[in-house]
Amino acid sequence: MTSTNSYDLSLPVKGRCFVTAGQAASKIKRTLETFNLPPKLVRCAAICAYEAEMNIVTHACRGQVGLRVTEKAIRIVAEDEGPGIQDVDLAMKEGYSTASQEIREMGFGAGMGLPNIKRCADELIIDTYPNKGTRVEIIIHLQTNGG
Amino acid sequence: MTLADVVRLLEAEVLVAPADESIKVAAGGAADLISDVLAFVAKKNTLLITGLTNPQVVTTADLLDLTGIIFVRGKKPGQDVLKMAQQRGLPLLRTHLHMYEACGILYKAGLRSSRADQDDDNDFD
Numbered sequence A: 001m002t003s004t005n006s007y008d009l010s011l012p013v014k015g016r017c018f019v020t021a022g023q024a025a026s027k028i029k030r031t032l033e034t035f036n037l038p039p040k041l042v043r044c045a046a047i048c049a050y051e052a053e054m055n056i057v058t059h060a061c062r063g064q065v066g067l068r069v070t071e072k073a074i075r076i077v078a079e080d081e082g083p084g085i086q087d088v089d090l091a092m093k094e095g096y097s098t099a100s101q102e103i104r105e106m107g108f109g110a111g112m113g114l115p116n117i118k119r120c121a122d123e124l125i126i127d128t129y130p131n132k133g134t135r136v137e138i139i140i141h142l143q144t145n146g147g
Numbered sequence B: 001m002t003l004a005d006v007v008r009l010l011e012a013e014v015l016v017a018p019a020d021e022s023i024k025v026a027a028g029g030a031a032d033l034i035s036d037v038l039a040f041v042a043k044k045n046t047l048l049i050t051g052l053t054n055p056q057v058v059t060t061a062d063l064l065d066l067t068g069i070i071f072v073r074g075k076k077p078g079q080d081v082l083k084m085a086q087q088r089g090l091p092l093l094r095t096h097l098h099m100y101e102a103c104g105i106l107y108k109a110g111l112r113s114s115r116a117d118q119d120d121d122n123d124f125d
Helices: A023-033 A039-059 A101-105 A113-120 B003-009 B034-040 B055-063 B079-088 B099-108
Strands: A007-014 A062-069 A073-081 A123-129 A133-141 B013-016 B027-030 B046-050 B068-071 B092-094
Touching (some): A007 A023, A007 A039, A023 A039, A039 A073, A039 A113, A039 A133, A039 B034, A039 B055, A113 A123, A113 B034, B003 B068, B003 B092, B046 B099, B055 B068, B079 B092
Parallel strands (some): B068 B092
Antiparallel strands (some): A062 A073, A073 A133, A123 A133
């Protein structure tokens, strides 16, 4: 695979549907496992995809998670139609969450989603628009030292 | 430590049997929050000790390649969760013990933490 020969995948995510939650991340992980990539990077990408997917499920009406794999990087883009993030700096702090009690009782809303993504990703770009939605772009480099 | 050792030490019931009872358990971690699990599990062959019994705990275990899950305080997940685990080949156990007790027994028996800064030989690479 070369940088001009990329692999793309786009998966829809239903908001508030905890039955299908995680399916997009599982599909992304299974897909990445076919590319003979370092297991640690596949694992990082799976965690990023799952957290991004769960953010859509927890907060948004609907969205999608996209995967692009090139020779240089794994790129995951999660886009949603939802309330947006009021304060991105606060959302990046561990433990801060606006999730409801119902969602917390299911084991989510720990306020670790975006911090977990940041920990696993090489680049994290968040674009958010109040009452419209959020776009989260995650990049995990496959090459180091410019190789 | 093997899954069979965990069953013995925690007087556990096997809900979904492993393909091989001699499967290695090299580390353990306990949490009732999914993101905490995603944040702390940094070791291969990790056993998750939890009170969560929803489908997402199986999805999480699958994404992280966990060795298995043990539910504490006698909790038993629904048939949908058991079926998911069977389909994924993920062993599920349950114990009547509380989380604190289960963790203490396994730690005393030598099971290491799944934290990234301990026993680096077993980190994912």
